[in-house]
Amino acid sequence: MISVSPLHLKPGPHFLRSISKTIFAAYLYFFLMSKKISFFGRFLNYTEKVGNALPHPATLFALFALLALLLSGIAYYFGWDATHPTTGQVIDPVNLLSKEGLHRIMLEMVHNFTSFAPLGIVIVAMLGIGIAESSGLIGAIIRLLVISSPKKMMTFVIVLAGIISNTASDLGYVLLIPLAGTIFLSLGRNPLVGMAAAFAGVSGGFSANLILGTIDPLLAGLSEEAAQIIDPAYEVNPTANYYFMVVSTFLIAAAGTFVTEKIVAPRLGEYTGSEMPEEIKGLDKDEKKGLRWATLVTVILTALVLWGTIPEDGFLRIAGESVLKSPVIKGVIALLFIFSAAAGITYGFASGKFKNDNDVVLGMSASIKTLAVYIVLVFFAAQFVAYFKWSHLGEIMAIRGAILLKSINIGTIPLLLLFIILAGSINMAMGSASAKWAIMAPVFIPLFMELGYSPELSQVVYRIGDSVTNLISPMMSFFALIIAFFQRYDKNASIGTIISTMLPYTVVFFIIWSALLIVWVYFGWPLGPGAPMYYEGGLGH
Numbered sequence: 001m002i003s004v005s006p007l008h009l010k011p012g013p014h015f016l017r018s019i020s021k022t023i024f025a026a027y028l029y030f031f032l033m034s035k036k037i038s039f040f041g042r043f044l045n046y047t048e049k050v051g052n053a054l055p056h057p058a059t060l061f062a063l064f065a066l067l068a069l070l071l072s073g074i075a076y077y078f079g080w081d082a083t084h085p086t087t088g089q090v091i092d093p094v095n096l097l098s099k100e101g102l103h104r105i106m107l108e109m110v111h112n113f114t115s116f117a118p119l120g121i122v123i124v125a126m127l128g129i130g131i132a133e134s135s136g137l138i139g140a141i142i143r144l145l146v147i148s149s150p151k152k153m154m155t156f157v158i159v160l161a162g163i164i165s166n167t168a169s170d171l172g173y174v175l176l177i178p179l180a181g182t183i184f185l186s187l188g189r190n191p192l193v194g195m196a197a198a199f200a201g202v203s204g205g206f207s208a209n210l211i212l213g214t215i216d217p218l219l220a221g222l223s224e225e226a227a228q229i230i231d232p233a234y235e236v237n238p239t240a241n242y243y244f245m246v247v248s249t250f251l252i253a254a255a256g257t258f259v260t261e262k263i264v265a266p267r268l269g270e271y272t273g274s275e276m277p278e279e280i281k282g283l284d285k286d287e288k289k290g291l292r293w294a295t296l297v298t299v300i301l302t303a304l305v306l307w308g309t310i311p312e313d314g315f316l317r318i319a320g321e322s323v324l325k326s327p328v329i330k331g332v333i334a335l336l337f338i339f340s341a342a343a344g345i346t347y348g349f350a351s352g353k354f355k356n357d358n359d360v361v362l363g364m365s366a367s368i369k370t371l372a373v374y375i376v377l378v379f380f381a382a383q384f385v386a387y388f389k390w391s392h393l394g395e396i397m398a399i400r401g402a403i404l405l406k407s408i409n410i411g412t413i414p415l416l417l418l419f420i421i422l423a424g425s426i427n428m429a430m431g432s433a434s435a436k437w438a439i440m441a442p443v444f445i446p447l448f449m450e451l452g453y454s455p456e457l458s459q460v461v462y463r464i465g466d467s468v469t470n471l472i473s474p475m476m477s478f479f480a481l482i483i484a485f486f487q488r489y490d491k492n493a494s495i496g497t498i499i500s501t502m503l504p505y506t507v508v509f510f511i512i513w514s515a516l517l518i519v520w521v522y523f524g525w526p527l528g529p530g531a532p533m534y535y536e537g538g539l540g541h
Contacts, residue, residue, distance in 0.1 A: 058373070061380035064439065065387055069105075072391035073097040082396040094391050104390065109383065116225070116382035121217035121238070121333050123371065128340030129213075130367025131360055135348030137294055138165075139175055140287050147282055151187060155197050158183070159256035162201020163249055166213050173202055173478040178485050190271040191489045192501070196264050199482060200256040200505045203470040206433070207463035208248035212238055217333050218434050219459055225385050226441035227455040229394040231535075238332050240456040241463065242528040244520060248513065255512045256505060263504045273489050290351030294343040301339055374434075381438040388442045395446060413518055415451075416461050419444070420514060423465025428473050433466050449535045456531040457521075464517065468509045471502035 055063070074080075075093035082091050095101055113119070132138050149157040158180045165176050177198045184194030206215070217238040224236040283291065308316030309328050317326050328335065344363070348354030388394050410418075426436055440462065448458040470476050479498070486493035524533050 058377045058380050061377060061384050061438070065380060065384040068384060068387040068391060068393065069096045069101075071393060072101070072387070075391070075393060075396070080396060082400055091392050091395050093393060093396060096387055096391055101390075105387075108386070112382045112386040113379050116221075116378055116385070119221075119375070119378050119382075121221050122374070123368065124333050124337050125213075125217055126367045126371060127364045128337035128344070130364045131348070132340040132344035134353075134359075134363025134366055135290075135344040136287070136351065136353050137290070137344050137347040140283055140291055140347070140351075143179070144283060144291070147183075154183065154187065155194075155260050156253055156257040158194060158197045159201035159205070159260070160249070160253040162198045162203075162256075163205035163208050163253060164210060165202055166206055166209055166215070173482075176202060177482065178488075181485065181489065185271065185275060185489075190265065190268050191275070192268050192271070192486060192493075193260060193265045195482075195485055196268075196501050196505075197256060197260040199502065200259070200471065200509075201253065203476065203478070204256065204467055204502075204505050204509050205249070205252045206470055207241075207245065207460075207467040208252045209245050210249055212242070212332060212336060215433060216241070217336075219437055219463070222385075222434065222437050222441045223445060223455045223459045225389075226394070226445035227449065229389050229442060230446045230449045234455065236455050236459070237528070237530065239528045240531045241460045243525070243531075244460050244516075244527045248516065251512060251516060252509060255508050259504050259508050264501060268501070271489065275489055286351045290347040290349075290353070293350040294347035297346045298339060298343050301342060305335065385438065385442055394442050397443060397447070412521065416517060416521065417514055419458075419461045420465040420468075420510070420517075423462045424469040424510075425465075427466050427469045427476075433463075436466065437462060452534050452536075454527075454532050454535045456527045457533055460527055461517065464513045468506050468513065471506050471509075472499045 072093060073095050076095035076098075080093055083089070096105065129138075158176070162176055162180075177195050180194035180198035181191035182194075185191040220236045220238045220240050223240070224234065227234040227236060305316065305328060308314040309326060311317070313319075316328050345354065345360055348359065348363075354360055423436070423440070426440070437459075441458075444462070445455045445458045449455065473479065479495075482498055483493060483495065486497060490497065520527070521533065526532060
């Protein structure tokens, strides 16, 4: 057998030349595209029309589920099987259009939905964050962070605040981006530059953060469902990409600041519009009081968690097990709920925003209302993933695909970069990060596992591709809102304005993040607590 371990990367001139050529080729491609904004703009306009013509994502998943049923019958009829490279077991397709298959579909439809990993995780996380958001706590923190920063650091702080705001779902789009325009105008700078910097952090930095947000458990749940196609016992924690995310936060914040000051600001020039600067109000005494009490509660809770986690016999440790197997890691969503709810409730009552428990419940209810469409989408996505798993199509495609990729020997770095580009390209026509990953994960995670790569690595590569093109994707759900924000200061602003302004961020973020990924893979660093780079059961091992 030919050994094709995932990395086998050795320091030396060949490796360095390979990295340099790959990054240079990517930079050259995007640089040339940036010189053809008009052509690229027409292409994106066409993409927008095509994307708008697609059915609703829920309908797409329903169609994918039906397609999985059809393919299971075709695969069974033609005998499309595969031999597992490790066990030697022949994996045959299962015909879900048979009598037994139809019975299973009917009997397990409800179970598929209620047991779908991301559903409960996202709902619990949103309940806690809904309290913190409705109390005004998150908005107060962002205002305090931005307003109290030195002027010279303002751009960096705005980009960083945009990245961190992703913890609270869509708050950054609604609050921070228009606030950044107001701040820049008050400083005598072009407000469009400020909004571009905030948009770069909120949307382009979507896969970086210092704190776990709702997207982390959501993607981890989808990754776990996909990984269990190959390994039924495999678990993917919401902290799967945390180490990579933390490093990415400061790297992307610095890169966003560089692009803003060196490329975007000179290109947009001075502001000549009629909008007058507004006074940015700091926190009032009630908000400050609420923030002090919320901080105290957060510190107390943090101390309790550390007290229960650090000692080997701590009450949050399992006897004889490491911290990675403690409830703190595996139950991180429970902690996210407890911390968000406790801090939000404390802030709400201390600041006077909450008058009674009804206000708290209303805040939680409002956050769940935003999930209505997501819950409908999940119903069909759960059926699609279940059918794909039952039919063995995922395993068969993964094994055959892995063998094909090994035979062409594309190499680690080009493979990862191509996956980034693929995810970014799909993002141009389909905006939802979870919807795309629900489609891609059952195909690519088993494929990468058979090649020897962990689901955690597949997930982080996908997240990079999804983030870098958010800024220029008309399919991004808040794209129209961004245009409206820009039109406040420039009535002629349109889709071309946004794309031409944000394209430099896409280019630089792609290069910087790709370089970071290459370095990370080269050294084999873990992507998060208990999140390895490689999977030991694939063809690569």
